Amino acid sequence: MNIILVGIFFITFFFYLINQIKRPSKFPPGPIWFPIVGNQVQLRILSKSLGGLHLALSYLSQKYKTGVLGLKLGKEYIVSVSGYPLIKEVFTREEFEGRPENFFFKMRSFGRLKSGITGTDGIGWSVHRSFVLRHFCSMGFGKTPMDAMVKNEIEEVLQILKNSRSNIRLSKLFAPAILNILWTLVAGKRIARDDLFLDEMLDLLSKRGKMFNVTGGVLNQFPWIRYIAPKWSGFRLIEYINGKLKKMISTTIEEHHDTWEEGRDDDLIYSYISEIKKSKNNPIFCDEELVVVCFDMFIAGSQITSGSLDLLFFMMTQYPEVQKKVQEEIDTKIGRESYIEYADVKRLPYTYAVLMEVLRYSHVAPIAGPRRVMRDTTLEGYFLPKGTTVLLDFHTMHYTQEKWSSPETFKPERFLNEKGEFSTPENFLPFGLGRRRCLGEVLAKHCLFYFFVEVMRKYSVVMAPESEAISHLLLGITLTPENYKATFLER
Template identity: 50%
Template sequence: MFFTVLIILVVIIIFFMRKPQNFPPGPVWYPIVGNFHILKSLSKSEGGQHKAFAKLSKIYKSNIIGLKLGTEKLVVVSSFDLIKEVAYGHEFNGRPRNFFLKLRSMGTRKGIVGTDGEHWKIQRHFVVTHLRSLGFGLKTMDDMVREEVTELLSILKQSKENEIKIVPIISVSVLNVLWRSLSGSRLDRSDPNLQYLLDLLDKRALAFNMAGGVLNTFPWLRFISPEKSGYNLVMELNKELKALLMKTINAHYETWTDGRDDDLIYSFISEMKKSNGAPTTFTEDQLLMVCLDIFIAGSQTTSNTLDFAIMMMILYPEIQEKVRNTLNEAFDKIEHISYNCRGRVPYIEAVISEVQRYCHVIPVSGPKRTVKDAILGGYRIPKDTTLLFSFYSINNDESYWKDPEVFRPERFLDSEGRLSVPERFAPYGFGLRRCIGEVLARTSIFTIFGEILRNYMIVEATGSQKPTEIFVSGITLIPKQYEAKFIRISH
């Protein structure tokens, strides 16, 4: 009996440790945990999961690393050419069917971010078409951002050079641009529930990384340690977001009229009504998840980019001064800064691009899933393998950037001072899963950054710790909290 049990255990161990034939190189797989303990240890010692992936790439001398987290096979791609191949390859265009994405979508497999196949195509096309009809990139979008910028500048003016944390102010402004595109209305900045929601989003971003965190690897932990594993946090956030979104959706039901399409929710309800009971992907659950996708995916990355941009202006005052001089030369004192006029100030776009590259706002992107067995870089990637992109590696590649550790906006300008952005620099992704809200994000970042820098000189807070370039790692990277003084400039 003892030997029978022993043999069974040995067989189980061999099964869990065995890698698929010609799978990408990587550390040995251990039973149950896979490589979770190794990745966690490296992430802690190196300063983030993105740096752990880079370390493994060096150890195994490969731009493709094969890992296993629990039962999930994971491949991390760190080469631009290979990332591009995955980004445009239909065999890599699935989304993982793991616990993290299930949690993110409130137990459903709906929305846009976490779906694939025909459902994803239909819903993505609808959202992109709707956003275009609202005037993304046109005057309508500029007007939406302008209203938020006006309020933001008013708040800064009222601070009277007090030392403040700019992130909460900017976060609400960005969130309101998104909220208006969804619902046609704004969130009340004074509403305490709004700040509570923003705090939950921040905690969520820190509790998980792009590989899903401990909860994705060991879903059963939610029964043993729901608080420490982050399960309670996600459930609380889901509850708050659902209440907020459903309140707005129900209000739209009450005021909807046939064919109404002046915001995304009205447009979606109009599509729902067209089905007349026939099978359709346009359901209330789907509407809720589309709103959630836009709400979560758009708010934090845009806010974090602006947070980083302001921090870098404090750390590099000579660049801050050049930004301000460039804006003053290009725009009249009474003229609004507009994204449509960005061609006048290529240096500003270069600065924003360098912030995104240098600060690695999204160091790891994805996740994607192979929908069938595939070959990548000579290695076999089995069906249902999860793939991640290491944008940290390609944005930190010395063979291309020469001095990636230096903050130098001029790298995005050609010899005549015109904007020159290489294909490999893709802060919004590329290929089949490119960010659908890219123009909205670019418009918000350019306009908010430009107007703040034109009107205020930003310096570190008196007696406080200087902002540091050691960032906090989660799903995205964020700066450590800092305070700054905004000194109004007379025009």
């Protein structure tokens, strides 16, 4: 009897292992995966040796000669898509508009799946996205009122540089400014730079960004590991960050409830409370959802836009000849004291080309936010089962030799036509495309332009002496320069 039971066990285990490594019929090509872990170990090793997950995916796509690479991480089917035509197709097809329903996205939304804007899909996402855009437009999003907020933050940055121009850590210079622009739109107030809470949050968010990648890492694939190694897996850090942020956001929402009155809509929270009161029986609008919406804004401001500014000025320290050309254009077309508005982009084509080339050459987010296949479908003839996670490889798209001449070279001129006018190549999609196009694209472009021009026309930036040897990017959910310091020389 015991022998029979043991035999049944081993047969069952054998078929379990076979099922674990079996690829679905017509699933995209890629490396073989192993029971339980899938390609997790292989990707970690490749990412570390090549310099990032985006480079590991690019390497595997080239090795298997495919723009649709099939992988498995734990139980999750993963497909990495590269090349402009395929990425554009994913961006514009409805069945690819979902977000993964996994442990990492649940943690990100304070334990709520399908919540907020960034981490959800379907009706909830559509309603919240429309609501936020409508509110921002009413507050002058992309117009003079928003520009005034941006310029107020720039004035503070310029004052900081005036008082101390040596050994400036740029990650500490721009992140509070960008976050405060968004927080003013969301909560109607700024967080003072000398507020220890602000400094702590920026440090914690930076650590969060370095500990994980867009797949969510080991913690996402094996949530049970949080019970065995809560610190190593990043679970303890996520819990701590979420606790701090949720308390701050919830306290702000409570203060708004106490001071709310009908018709008040001078910030996002007041407008949302009005919507809650109008839609008492609509579960889409509630305080729990509002917390996640505010968190979405917080994350976007502290990482993507500020990280792009950090990279922008880092690149100016690496290419002083480009910096000089930018300053000459600004001096000639605008001057050092004239009032600047966003329409001046057209008068500064080379300067704007530099901004876009930085987004291409050193993209903060080389892999777009993951998508979830919402129903069984095909891509390039391959079968993608419902629930498959899709990663969009921006890095490969922006480094394709056939589309970009000498892609490894930093060359702003690639964004200028023969008349010297700014021209956007068709295959350049730093903010995505389609209905899930980046919600903060307008704000990001305005911030990048204003901060860059205002600083460049007053200062030249060089690497601080102790930072001169630094030349690589730190890996994580986003890519950022190593914590370097810069010196600003008054012009």
